[in-house]
Amino acid sequence: MLLGALLDAGASLTVVQSAVDAVSGGTVQIRAREVTRGGMRALKADVEPLVDDPPHRTWRDVRDMLERAGSSTDTAVAVFRCLAEAEARVHGTKPDDVHFHEVGALDAIADVVGCCAALADLGVSTVSAGPVALGSGSVRTRHGRLPVPAPAVAELAKGWQVSAGGDGELATPTGLALLRSLARACEPLPPMTLDAVGIGAGTRDPEGHANVVRVMISSAEAAPAAQIVERDEPDDRAVLLEANVDDLDPRLWPGILNSLLTAGASDAWLVPIVMKKGRPAHTLSVLCPSGLAGPLRDQIFRDTSTLGVRHSPRGKVALERSFADVTVHDTRIPVKVAHRDGVVLQVMPEFEDVAALARRQDRPERLVLQDALAAASGAGLIVGAALPDNLRPAQ
Structure with missing residues (x-):
């Protein structure tokens, strides 16, 4: 679905196919066709293996294939490494020995390499994404019937904002590995000058929602504001939210701080203070990317008894x-x-x-x-x- 969305946004199918051929040796083909999902036009990327019964592969096998293809697959290596480490933790083994099964087959290699090549062709340098719907119920796998989200999906989703979002499996290990390896932040849609929109279709067309993934691409000067800072100059796009609270049960504070961090705050802390009439109180401080200031401010109003939240821009230099x-x-x-x-x-x-x-x-x-x-x-x-x-x- 992500590959279809990137192709729909303008990535060259020829460039993507060439990158996949460099890894797979011309044993898989990508076709793109327009379909309708929930009444919405979308592009369906079909990955067709050209060999019968492609072998299962370990992470070591996949890494060797990618490295032989050259440095242009560095991002794909990072995606598969992320996936291998999650699968290793789930199955109690070493990443090099993880058997990818269907993930290691040619179609998934084409998905990962194709997405990375499409992003490069579009000139995308920074990626962010919103919360992910994981689904509910159960799914049949080689290991039997497993609850949704599947164990590897749950492992990869750690630290990301998620919800159930509907019935069935709505996120796969490959999809989560792509998102966690490529996206720098989980955030609402930031302000941007929109250059292109791509809509990629899934195979199913369920009732009640359009089974699609959508990408929005902006020019470099309007890149998403919430990024991990990796330079020496202070970044003035962080926001500090503060509120003085003197009438909240102190047993609630640990849960409030944890929920703010889970929702995307860079840091959250309390400072004891004394307010008017000598009343003991706390100052709640929340440091966050500017794109999350609004949602986190609403969360402070919802979870505490404060009547006001101060906000101010802050510079930040992070290692x-x-x-x-x-x-x-x-x-x-x-x-x-x-x-x-x-x-x-x-x-x-x-x-x-x-x-x-x-x-x-x-x-x-x-x-x-x-x-x-x-x-x-x-x-x-x-x-x-x-x-x-x-x-x-x-x-």
């Missing part, structure tokens, strides 16, 4: 962030690595994973944290050292 995994007592612990210009500046294991391992082992968290830091150091994640090549970008 680039990536993730690596280390093994601590046979358990995988993600490690966040902050870096600049190829040099590691901060190394910190994800504390929730450290705390979970400490509970399972009935050990102090500080000792498990020390073990994780030692494992990170052994993996070359050392402050001041060169950034390793095998890190994955932070989502």
Whole structure:
């Protein structure tokens, strides 16, 4: 559906086919045709394998195919790596040994490589997306009947805004891997000068909604405002929301802060203050991309007792962030690595994973944290050292 939308937005089918041929060796063909979905015109991209019974492949096999095709498939490598890591976590195996089954077949390789080639052909440099409907019910797979969202979809959806959105499977592992690898932010449609719109069709045509994916493309000068900042100059597109609250049950604050972060806030915190007549209170502060200021302000009004929310623009300089995994007592612990210009500046294991391992082992968290830091150091994640090549970008 995404490939159809990008082709409908103006990507060249010839360019896309050439990129896919470079990886697949000319064993799959992409055809585009106009269809109607829910009364809406859309473009259906049909991927047709030209060989019978294409083999299943591991992530190692797919990576070798992509790397032999050349550097133009770097983005596709990142998409499949994201997918392999999610499948490995679900099945309790190593990413290199993940069998993609239908995902590793030629049609899915064409989907991923085709989308990446289409984005490059359209000159797209920054991608953002809105919340994703995952569906509900169950789906039949090679592993039997599984609940929707399927385990790999749920893993890939971590940190993204999602909803059920309807019956059946509405998001696949391949689709979520593309979105999480390509999109820099989950945000409402930002202000833009719209240059092109593409509508891609799914196979089904259910009642009640149009089974389509839509892409909107703007010129570079009107690119989405919410981006991970990776430069030295302050970015004045962040917004700080603040509210003084003196009459809220303090037991509600942890849930409120967590819900704001889940909704896309960059950070959210409380500061104790004393208000008029000596009343103890808190200042709620929420730092967010400008495109989310309105929805988060509405959420503050909904979840707290404040009568007003202040807002002001803020500059922000952020280090680039990536993730690596280390093994601590046979358990995988993600490690966040902050870096600049190829040099590691901060190394910190994800504390929730450290705390979970400490509970399972009935050990102090500080000792498990020390073990994780030692494992990170052994993996070359050392402050001041060169950034390793095998890190994955932070989502």
